[in-house]
Amino acid sequence: MSNSDRLIGPFRQVVTLAGLPPAGPLKDEQILVIQEGGLLVREGRIAAAGTFDELKASHAGAAVETPPSGSIAFPGLIDAHTHICWAGSRAEDYALRVGGTSYLEIARRGGGIKSTVRQTRKASREELAALTSRRARRLLQDGVTTCEVKSGYGLTVEEELKMLRAIGDADREVPGDLIPTCLAAHIPPREDGEGPEEYLDRMAVELLPRVRREGLADRVDIFIEDTAFTAEQARPYLDAAARLGFRITVHADQFSTGGALLAAELGALSADHLERTDTASLKALAERGVTALALPGASLGLGEPYAPARRILDAGGALAVASDWNPGSAPMGDLLLQAAVLGAAEKLSMAETWAAVTVRAAAALGLTDRGSLEPGRLADFAVWQAEDWREVLWYQGSLKPAAVWKSGTRI
């Protein structure tokens, strides 16, 4: 036993989410719930999870840290898809959209992603880092201990680098982990008469090698959609990214199909959105072990259908859920609320919903060191004060964590 051991507990329940299969349907009976539990923490990681009394007897020298009374511990939430590095407001867009103006018409009037690009380009690296940190801290209070963050509002070499550096600054500033992703391929900027292919070719040559050299990100994303890039345009760009050693993820099948099939073919980490995906694409994702990532926040923000989460699981797929927090389509940024709403709409078991925001979300980011409370994993967890673990989703996200720990330290 190490003299740095700490025993945290007792918790009313510890929900470990350990030992679950990586894909396919789950039943609530597969969830391991430890009554009157404790967590033994050593150097920021879980050394043991068990009943508090047994851990206390077997580790008598461990310092005891008492959590809020009557609390239930879950692994820290993992938000595997966000755009929280942005400046400015899109409230005007939102007012127009809920009033019935189409997305295309808003874009024609100078709104949409391009308005956030204009406002983000005006912000300094320091301002962007501060805005990103503030949003990451909000997520942390909600129990999100790991959060993916995309660039994509720069759309020039220097502006994309500025965003990724700001995300890195924010990661060093906040206790939670921020996982950066280069989304220079968000939309074609169509500036100076440059077409989408030329833009992607230039980014592959001028931007991606610098992102690698500076260690700013090891993930590349692209928006495959009629209004952004086609699958044919995406393929050579993603091939170039893979040759540079990037892991691939794709915005796919939000309004039209084709992106998910390419994600499956390339063996991407995840295919995200999938509101309009078809059965053949779902099967292809499942067969290739590509995580299908649903973004109910975008469905709520746009008034569009949800991704077919039930069908994803029944096809043997790995379902993860993320907030897609962004200033345009998904301004809410509340992961657990959105996962609970999706679960009700799509008939997901509580086990399926919890796995989708913890252990299966970790897999969507290629992370094997977090997402469940078992020996060797990071001691990232949040506690909710409730009588039973099922109450947390029953409150549909309105019950907030009473405390959050990152790498064994209470925040």
Ligand SMILES: [Zn+2]
């Ligand atoms: Zn997105």
